[in-house]
Amino acid sequence: MPGVVNTTGKEHASQTGATIDQYGDSLNIIPVGTPTRDELELKYYYAVQASINKGLPFGSSHLPIEHFMSVVDYQGILQGFIAGLIKARRILEIGTFIGISAIFHANALKRNGVKGGADETGHKPIVSFEISEEYAAKARANIIEAGVDEYIDIIVGDANKLLAQLEGVTFDIAFLDADKISYKGYYETIMDKGLVNKDGLIIVDNTAFESVVAYIDAPEWAVALHEFNEHIRNGPTR
Numbered sequence: 420m421p422g423v424v425n426t427t428g429k430e431h432a433s434q435t436g437a438t439i440d441q442y443g444d445s446l447n448i449i450p451v452g453t454p455t456r457d458e459l460e461l462k463y464y465y466a467v468q469a470s471i472n473k474g475l476p477f478g479s480s481h482l483p484i485e486h487f488m489s490v491v492d493y494q495g496i497l498q499g500f501i502a503g504l505i506k507a508r509r510i511l512e513i514g515t516f517i518g519i520s521a522i523f524h525a526n527a528l529k530r531n532g533v534k535g536g537a538d539e540t541g542h543k544p545i546v547s548f549e550i551s552e553e554y555a556a557k558a559r560a561n562i563i564e565a566g567v568d569e570y571i572d573i574i575v576g577d578a579n580k581l582l583a584q585l586e587g588v589t590f591d592i593a594f595l596d597a598d599k600i601s602y603k604g605y606y607e608t609i610m611d612k613g614l615v616n617k618d619g620l621i622i623v624d625n626t627a628f629e630s631v632v633a634y635i636d637a638p639e640w641a642v643a644l645h646e647f648n649e650h651i652r653n654g655p656t657r
């Protein structure tokens with residue numbers, strides 16, 4: 420068996436090659452053999468639909484067009500899984516959109532035993548910045564429908580300013596998923612202010628952006644992404 424990742428200590432294999440299953444409230448990802456793409460997609464889809472995000476009204480790999488910017492299922496599952504591995508208790512998100520990644524994260528925090536509601540820092544376990552009031556309103560509705568509104572603070576405004584104002588709270592994960600041109604600034608502010616705890620993670624979406632970053636005539640935002648990648652590659656570790 421090539422690899423087993425099993426958060427409950429139980430093992431479960433299937434003839435078909437891959438299984439994602441739910442024991443109690445924890446996620447198991449058990450790759451066995453080489454599954455076909457269709458098998459994997461179906462299993463991921465049903466795993467998400469049936470168990471991981473009980474309140475989520477849709478599977479994001481089958482999203483209607485208005486959900487085009489959301490994480491897809493496997494990314495949400497992976498990020499939730501990572502949040503479980505590092506036992507994350509607080510997550511900062513830059514770019515809420517309609518709340519899908521935040522819902523994945525909230526369910527991961529729940530599985531980690533994190534309680535909902537604001538604590539002494541005045542924040543709920545997930546702080547998520549969104550510049551569009553319209554998207555934020557849709558996110559709030561989705562988050563309520565998913566039953567995780569006690570876990571997510573959505574703050575409307577420009578994340579460049581909001582991040583600079585954020586005080587008195589630190590996070591185990593920062594997920595950067597907003598305007599690509601600001602990634603370097605977000606990263607630097609997070610590091611300068613010590614917003615992510617030692618041994619925490621900064622997860623950055625779209626850093627290759629379907630290879631657009633490598634185009635000779637790349638648009639300004641893709642050039643900024645490339646520069647961000649170089650900055651991380653060359654930058655001193657802190």
Ligand SMILES: C[S@@+](CC[C@H](N)C(=O)[O-])C[C@H]1O[C@@H](n2cnc3c(N)ncnc32)[C@H](O)[C@@H]1O
Nearest residue numbers: 488489490514516519520549550577578597598
């Ligand atoms: C890719 S979407 C986020 C998707 C979301 N993380 C998910 O996976 O479900 C990017 C979001 O960032 C927001 N955004 C763009 N620039 C921003 C800024 N300067 N401050 C805050 N949010 C911003 C956009 O309005 C958009 O909703």
